[in-house]
Amino acid sequence: MSTKARVIIVGAGLAGMAAARSLTEHDVKVRIIDENPHPGGQLLRTIPAASRSTGLTREGPKRRGLALLSRLKSRRVEIHSQTQVVGSDGAGRVWVDSPRAPLQELSADRILLASGARETFLPFPGWTLPGVLSTGGAQLLIKGSGVLPAPEMVIAGSGPLPLALAREVLKYKGRITALLDESRLVDSLELLKLLPRQLPRLLQGIRLQGRLLRAGVLTRHQSRIIEARGDEQLAECTMAGLDSSGAPVPGSERTLRTPGLAVGCGLVPNIELGREMGCRAGYNQNKGGWVLLVSESQETSISGIYAAGEPTGIAGGNKALLEGEIAGLAIASSLKGRLSRKDRRRLARLRKRLKQELDFGAFLCRLARIPAAGYASIPKETIICRCEQIRLAEILESIHLGFSTMASVKKATRCGMGRCQGRTCAPILQEILMTHPDAASNGPAPLSVRSPVKPVALESLLEPKEGVR
Amino acid sequence: MLDNDSDSDIKFHMSDLGVTTHSRQDKVTIYVNGLAVPASSGGNVHAALQAAGFQILRRAGLEPRGIFCGMGVCYDCLITVNGRPGQRACMTPVHDQMEIQLDVD
């Protein structure tokens, strides 16, 4: 890898690929860095290997994603897979970690952060048992590899992922013991307000529900898994109904025997790298929590660093494509001078469509959001930080002692100090603090971010390569 | 993931994606704690382990852990690959004859 490209794009998902296409169209040299084994992001990871090779898929962002990938391949855009940007020098040079090569410091004229999103969860006792996995992870296993996590499954959570997973489980001849949804049925009807633009999505949802019903799977609304049990691995779990505040109704518990349980409560943006670089972040529940703040040109608070897709707000694949393209055009214009009239018109069109996708994103985020009573009803013995095995009781003790901010709870308990650097527990911890009477006044806060933002082998720090200062 | 478009109804075709690792699904063999396990060369190690029934991939203290996020975030599926410890099973592509060590005792 030479040390200089004009633009480094972090993430080869829809946003990153869309930006790369706009940039290569304007003859800007691009390098894409992506930690996954193959480019395409999480969305294309869900395309079975077989149809990916033939490029067969239906309309929608995935089809456009495949087309983009093909275009980038044919234009020989540099894509480095299994490679991560793990830090920066704070002045435009990024630290790149690739397999079996020392960490390298690379520079670029512009950087685009298109690092996607991850799932978030409402923890319960037993959620660390093998056999309990995320709805997104289960979907990737099934669609990407044709492997069912278990022959029969309980699926629970909020937002669109549980439903999407249920469809895949049925398609691959798995059985669904129960499909639980946190929300009320009427919450989904809010989509009606976004008609007519969102009609296709509404119809899609109705078709999906119909398909599930035909297979005998009825979504139980206002329900939640409150415990999972098993010796060494999952054997059974307990479901409960929820009252209107979102708290489990005593007496409504039922035991479900199942070897597989998939859970997920929506998505949160991956903004760690942006924050490591010093980009300003803002908290917005309608965007999935902490997001990188960007201008109309997708530029962050740090000049020359841009962000596109889920890091600026959860809204799905179409928004990622639009923002990627906008960022690509904006970066091209900042490097090459004024855009052509055609491109300027294109930008205006993209921004208009972006507005509609943002409305849809807000709907998704509201639908997935767990009410305060959900977090307030987590049992004390529940592990919150999976890496350091920190239980809620320790967090409550810390709050009781007066260490009630995100940073001081982390310091007092080690919650968020493990390998994942708080990616899984920080959004949960924040909700716990925001619903606790003695901590809520601190307001939302993200955990501090330290480089390397993802673990690297110490060995990769040993032999500096050519071109490294 | 968010967009529920189905890939069952095929209406679109593209000739060559150049994604060679995905163009053929070769059956290969990987070794898990010395045991031969069949796997597909296009997939990732966590899927091969799951398919072969290895649910417990490591221990956090005494607690068993398996696949959780499946997308490189949670670091729960850490395994040793060809002697290199601390690799995420869900982010490691399958290669023929690779040796996997699960630290579960």
Add this chain to the structure above:
Amino acid sequence: MANKTSDVLIIGGGVIGTATAYYLSRRKIRVVLLEKGELAGGTSGACDGLIFLQSKKSGLHLQMALKSQQLYQELAEQLPRSIHYQNKGGLVVMETEQDFKALQASVHTQQANGLEVDILDSRDLLAMEPHLSPKLLGASFSPLDSQVNPIAAAQALALGAQALGATILAGTEALDITRTSQGIDTVRTRQDRFQASIVVLAAGVQTPAIARMLGLEPPITPRRGQILVTESLPPLLGRCLLSARYLHAKYQTENGAGNQGGGVSMEQSESGNLLLGSTREFAGMNRRTTLSGLQTIARAAAGIIPALRDVQVIRSFAGLRPYTPDGFPILGRVPECPGLILAAGHEGDGIALAPITGRLIAELIADGVPSIPLDAFSYERFH
């Protein structure tokens, strides 16, 4: 805006400020402590937890460290929360003949000064720490060297002080200090005004900025120390460890670009993570880690424990050590500013010297005379 009074007002919620609050509270003195961010949010939260006696200069410095180590043992019993104190003994490992000669000489002096310390040859060293490189020539070993968790220590000291009546205010920044000819008048924060007959300034590298409001210029400069943290590992290192080269770097006072000697400090915490440190660089208030800094530490560490090559580094951080030109802290009253006491400038010895510093400042305030004279640490020695 309310007026709040106390006997003593402490500015700074790191280990020095919280230790001072604790020892003052034990003497029944009413204390308010102001911390602009989180407790241990500055240097105390970005350092290792070594209480290394072998690294102290013979004389007063070592005498204070010995006393401080004893106080830590007491604190581990007294405080309401664990400080993760572990008296595991410490090694200074030798990689070259030159290290060997230098260390032999310093061990003799330290023994003469009353420190229990011995030289181990390579075989004894490997028997004690089997994961160390067989290439090492040996080490000096002192059973007194110990370690704490500095963050836990600062939090526990604050809780201990609070239990004895102190008021600890995190998230409260001293914005302005006014003085009269008799002493300090008022310390203003965003919410309140604080008045106290004595103000203790224990703000580490932030001390000069606050002292400047009183017309003082303590020569404290931030010296950056970068530290690598590994994933949690099974026991790999039973004792605290420094490389002999690290000691050269520590006392190299010229304005160097970094830890050129390539020395390293290591400890394995109770949670199993290894802390590998640290560089010593002058980079202003910049708290970023640098790739070259991390590479320097990684190389030095892998030379001492070869198995570290395969472990994962899960984060790095940099702390700004409050460096003074002669390597000693500034402790005690300032004649030109009655009512002010300075307790800052410990550079890399802040954790080791925190209890004794807090105790001596409390004695100075309560008794007028501390049990160890503070003349050598006076503000005037620089003016």
